[in-house]
Amino acid sequence: MLDTYDMRKTDMPDEMRVLLDQYPRDSWAAHPGFAEKTRHWLGAHQMFRQLAERVRLDAEACLDRDLSPETHAERLMQYGGALVGNLHGHHGWEDRSYFPELSAADPRFDAGLAVLEQDHVDLDKVLAEFTRHANRVLQLSHLDPPQAREEVAQVHSTSAVIEAFLQRHLGDEEDLAVPIILHHRLRG
Template sequence: MLNTYTMRDHDMPEELRFLLHSHPRDTWEAHPGFKEKTRHWLGAHQMFRRVAERVRRDTEAVLNKDIALGDYVGRLSYFGGNLIGNLHGHHGWEDHSYFPELSAADPRFDTGLDLLEKDHADLDVVLEDMTQKANRVIKLATLDEGQAHEEANAVLPAAEAIEAFLKRHLSDEEELAVPIILHHRLRG
């Protein structure tokens, strides 16, 4: 669970939600500054949430013997690999392109950025741990099914941590960034 990893487990401080009251989440799509680029960014976040949930549920299913190990290994390889690779790419793009744009538009973003960048560094640790544990299960599946099944027990806490982390982090990121985008009419 989260206590196995060093990750922030509390919401973003209220003072960092400085434009959220002017631009609440339920008004974003109707705002004239809400453009396709922002919709795609939020869509990527939704995809990450769904895939993280899928990896966790599949791991629970193999541990409960609701799916065969071979099916699980295929799913873990495909969905786990895509989740990890795409999260690294997405966060790299945010850190090097997207967040600097928001910071230049509104310097108040910088305080929240410090928190988000720390989150990204913490998530990298969990993703690396998940990669090692998942790869071990995948390799063992052809060598020793019993041991591979046992090793899936180690994948579950990492999958749970990624899912919980994304639920909190992505919401915080969205509630900091989208109001700035709307307020300053960015990403058009």
């Protein structure tokens, strides 16, 4: 299933880690340059991870008949809608505003930012596929329950891809961006 999509399978280039070695993850929170905006940005990432997991677990519960199709459809609309809508807004803002700010402060990491931008493009395709299946679930849950169940299986597999994709993308993005922010005291 994962192979259907262009999910990046390679790690960030080693040279993109030069500041991370200087500002390792466990030192971030105590650094004087670790501002409220960065805390919020990391919090948004955590919310995306949790929403993707929630959507996958709900689809699992529906397929296992631990969650009724009606309840599942309601939750899918709420959590799936929040996941897709907020991710689109987040990626758009990063591409337009956040990445250019990081690049202007330290152009040594432009190759890493290009990798992350491509992740956004590739992730968009999976989000579109997920949205198509989720909409089918909502349309069919009353009209054609057996067909709706097949679509729930697709929601399950695409949400698992989104979850894995986010796992890689968000971690790499944090490892690249936060050290730049701390080093150059951005977004304070």
